[in-house]
Amino acid sequence: MRETRWLPYALLLPATAFLLAFFLLPFIEVALNAFTPKGGGPFSLNHFRTMIGDWKFGPAVRNTFVLTLIIVPLQTILALALANLVMKVQRRADVLLYILTIPLGISDLAAGLIWLAIFEQTGYLNSILSGLGVIPGPQTILSYQNMWVLFAAVILAEVWRATAIMLVILVAGMGLIPREYYEAAEVFGASAWKRFLRITLPLLKPSLQTALILRTILAFEVFAIVAALAGTNLQVLMGETYAWQFDFQDNGVASAYALLILAISVGFTVLLLWALRDRTGVRA
Amino acid sequence: MKAMSLRNPVIRRNGNFLIGTAVVTACLWVLVPLYFLAVNALSSPKAVIGFPKPAVPQFNLESVHFFATYEGVATALLNSVLVAGLTMVLAIGLGAPAGYALARFDFPGKSAFRLVVLMTRAFPLPLLALPLTVLYIRTGLDDTALGLAFVHTTLALPFSILITASLFLSIPVELEEAAWTLGCTRIGAFRHIVLPLAVPGIAASAVFAFVTSWNEVFAAAVLTVQHRTLTAFLLQSLDVSPLPLKFAGAAALVLPTLIFLFAVRKYLFSLWGIANR
Amino acid sequence: MADIDIIGVAKTFGSYQALKTVDMHIADQEFMVLLGASGSGKTTLLRIIAGLEYANAGEVRIGGHRVDHLPPRSRGIAMVFQNYAVFPHMTVFENIAFGLRMQKILNTEVERRVKRAAGLLRIDQLLSRYSNQISGGQRQRVAVARALAVEPAVLLMDEPLSNLDALLRLEMRAELKGVLQESRTTTVYVTHDQVEAMSLADRIAVMHEGGIVQAASATEVYRDPATRFVGSFIGSPPMNFLPAERQAGGVAVVGRTFPAVAGQGALEFGIRPEDVVRAAEGLRGKVRVVEPLGPHQLVTLDIDGHLFRAVIENDHKIAPGETLVLAPRADRIRWFDRASGAAIH
Structure with missing residues (x-):
């Protein structure tokens, strides 16, 4: 009908206008704020100097990268294994999938607090260990003296919470691989592991790409889980951003941090897009 | 063999x-x-x-009693509900029409739009709260539910668009065409044929938008002061809150989303998986 | 009066030309079949009549009124879709009633018309079911009943039988013909199945690459194809073609001479497999394959390097390797211009 010419644009207009106002413009402003010194004036790198000069900057960058580079690969492997499991299960696969994706609905703050209940001084880990006679009494696990414990706790909590994000994408991707491919491979003598390596993984590349990009970007935003488990003892980029904005009321430095996080996210996205690009033109 | x-x-x-x-x-x-x-x-x-x-x-x-009567908790809960509700309405109100346009029409700029929507997920969206604090103060939106809802909508909108697009794609266009030949206008066909079939899926993505807002921490903590949401409240009281409060608070955060997501689980799996291509 | 006029209609999708200036007149109450392979433009033409597509040029008139700027609901048409498009969230009754409800017809009248349409299509006992509770064939009947219930001026059908299995298709074809003959509505029916076309149509419009090649009765299209394409498309097994050479006083076809044919230019000789008989004199070929098909034998021969099929009666067994002499029926020979493919009369 005639209105097909203008109707799609009319339908897109509200969403586009909204994204323009609340996405594009604010991000441009972040950039502006990062480079505008306090009290106005021309382009300046003051905020960045302050940011880098702060003693917490180095640890924040280091910690965020370490966390991301450990958590994401770990979760990818776990998600692949779980996705495989879900595909193999014959009955009640939907129940299994629901249980495994429960963490999707859980706020990262809540997840942090959940694992706090386990790691806390009077928490479940201590209770179980003391009950088994491994330790004499309640130990302070989450103290700044045990940095690697703090890391482990955060990694554990993050893996628990966010693997589901990758799982859902991978399960959907696996569902698209026709069974005939596996059957043919089986007939030609491929073992289960070989089938996974030669059929599943390659055909899963688009989904893997999406899952990795999504998860990596979210990983650099890690914030509330660290706050819940380690408070100010473990610095991460997002945490510093929050501190500068809210505690120190310094929008400029906070924006500098924001720009840094942005740059890292975009950088990794481009890297992952390039590394996992479709070289053969084959689509599942 | x-x-x-x-x-x-x-x-x-x-x-x-x-x-x-x-x-x-x-x-x-x-x-x-x-x-x-x-x-x-x-x-x-x-x-x-x-x-x-x-x-x-x-x-x-x-503990539950302690939590419920602790100062600031009740209002925080209310605020979370308000913000999440607004986010839900906005995300669907803006997203569903866009999803329909993407599903039904081919037009110049379609792939560009799709790309922009996908790209928004490459950005750490909670950071948007930073520049918006200044803007909100000027426009009187600071520390309001609506102001925060706008940020959360930006978070939920891309998903809302893509999920509703794949939802509408799963409803064959022939059904609408049949309705047009049987006396319906475009709106009539949408109302009688598409909407009844789409309601479950739209409800699912509405719930998703609600949960996204309910769970969000960073922007809520930055943007709300007097009218804090539950997440902001819990985050900012981490130093001083007693353990029972923390855990009851976490339970309050978790429980509604568990119930909601269980109710719409059928649609979320199929829609989310497809939307992420 | 619900006659249809298609005047100079053309349609392109991007750079692809789906319809090239089509002109056609369909008389009131006529059953017109648009026959062609996929890509021939038949469905596009149907959708333009329906108002689901807009032509880039030309006019469409129904009952003398221009309709090409009107939406489907204002054209007095009803349509049966290839995949039936039965509304899954409504009962069979509500599906059939849908068009009537949109016209705000009173409940008593709605009920009468729905029951009548359901009765015609023999689905009265399914009225309270939903589409996922009935078979594909039944869904197809619901789609037809739904279209008939609104008593349209023009009925449009887009390959309604093509998703049914072979036996069901045969049954439904006969039933459909009976039902539609009774309703006496102008009908435009799209199909790629020539047997269906021949069985149902008052006239067949053979379409090829966006144009109508010939629009005539089934018999005429079969006996007097307007082009080589029509000759080869209609009829199973297809028409045989042999190259022909003009000579002084006649035309030579693989060594045999036939009376002269009007005009100039290279020729092709066409004859249908059933229009040849065994004779003493005629086209001579070597039998390659014999297929005993019950009522007759389908013999594939090699005539001077060309493939030739003949339908021969069953009484005398023919063996591969035999030499066969076939005389074509003089009145059934068709000549085609080799360059343009047009029939020469």
């Missing part, structure tokens, strides 16, 4: 056993921490701080 190995009953039984163990382990891995939370939330404050934790927990509503 190796293929015959799957027919071997011994290997099959072992395989099934392995799968069974894996399934049980995976489920326990997810459910046990939640169980601990539930126990903590439903114990007396003394038990929460006490050590060691009893093997068989004593259920007690004192």
Whole structure:
């Protein structure tokens, strides 16, 4: 009908206008704020100097990268294994999938607090260990003296919470691989592991790409889980951003941090897009 | 031939056993921490701080009571509901029409729009709260539910658009065409044919938008001061809040989303998976 | 009066030309079949009549009124879709009633018309079911009943039988013909199945690459194809073609001479497999394959290097390797211009 010419644009207009106002413009402003010194004036790198000069900057960058580079690969492997499991299960696969994706609905703050209940001084880990006679009494696990414990706790909590994000994408991707491919491979003598390596993984590349990009970007935003488990003892980029904005009321430095996080996210996205690009033109 | 190995009953039984163990382990891995939370939330404050934790927990509503009556909690809960509700309405109101346009029409700029929508997920969206604080102060939106809802909508909108697009794609256009030949206008066909079929999916993505907003921490903490949401409240009181409060608060964060997501789980799997291509 | 006029209609999709200036007149109450392979433009033409597509040029008139700027609901048409498009969230009754409800017809009248349409299509006992509770064939009947219930001026059908299995298709074809003959509505029916076309149509419009090649009765299209394409498309097994050479006083076809044919230019000789008989004199070929098909034998021969099929009666067994002499029926020979493919009369 005639209105097909203008109707799609009319339908897109509200969403586009909204994204323009609340996405594009604010991000441009972040950039502006990062480079505008306090009290106005021309382009300046003051905020960045302050940011880098702060003693917490180095640890924040280091910690965020370490966390991301450990958590994401770990979760990818776990998600692949779980996705495989879900595909193999014959009955009640939907129940299994629901249980495994429960963490999707859980706020990262809540997840942090959940694992706090386990790691806390009077928490479940201590209770179980003391009950088994491994330790004499309640130990302070989450103290700044045990940095690697703090890391482990955060990694554990993050893996628990966010693997589901990758799982859902991978399960959907696996569902698209026709069974005939596996059957043919089986007939030609491929073992289960070989089938996974030669059929599943390659055909899963688009989904893997999406899952990795999504998860990596979210990983650099890690914030509330660290706050819940380690408070100010473990610095991460997002945490510093929050501190500068809210505690120190310094929008400029906070924006500098924001720009840094942005740059890292975009950088990794481009890297992952390039590394996992479709070289053969084959689509599942 | 190796293929015959799957027919071997011994290997099959072992395989099934392995799968069974894996399934049980995976489920326990997810459910046990939640169980601990539930126990903590439903114990007396003394038990929460006490050590060691009893093997068989004593259920007690004192912590819940403590939480509910703690200063600021009730309003925080209300604020969370308000912001999440606004986000839900905005995300669907803006997203569903866009999703319909993407599903039904081919037009210049379609792939560009799609790309922009996908690209928004490459950005750490909570950071948007930073520049918006200044803007909000000027426009009187600071520390308001609506202001925060706008940020959360930006978070939820891309999903809302893509999910509703794949939802509408799953409803054959022939159904609308048939309605047009039987006397319907475009709007009439949408109302009589598409909407009834789309309602479950739209409800699912509305719930998703609600949950996204409910769970969000960073922007809520930055943008709300007097009218804090539950997440902001819990975050900012981490230093001073007693343990029972923390755990009851976490339970309050978790419970609604569990219920909601269970109710719409059928649609979320199919829609989310497809939307992420 | 619900006659249809298609005047100079053309349609392109991007750079692809789906319809090239089509002109056609369909008389009131006529059953017109648009026959062609996929890509021939038949469905596009149907959708333009329906108002689901807009032509880039030309006019469409129904009952003398221009309709090409009107939406489907204002054209007095009803349509049966290839995949039936039965509304899954409504009962069969509500599906059939849908068009009537949109016209705000009173409940008693709605009920009467729905029951009548359901009775015609023999689905009265399914009225309270939903589409996922009935078979594909039944869904197809619901789609037809739904279209008939609104008593349209023009009925449009887009390959309604093509998703049914072979036996069901045969049954439905006969039933459909009976039902539609009774309703006496102008009908435009799209199909790629020539047997269906021949069985149902008052006239067949053979379409090829966006144009109508010939629009005539089934018999005429079969006996007097306007082009080589029509000759080869209609009829199973297809028409045989042999190269022909003009000579002084006649035309030579693989060594045999036939009376002269009007005009100039290279020729092709066309004859249908059933229009040849065994004779003493005629086209001579070597038998390659014999297929005993029950009522007759289908013999594939090699005539001077060309493939030739003949339908021969069953009484005398023919063996591969035999030499066969076939005389074509003089009145059934068709000549085609080799360059343009047009029939020469």
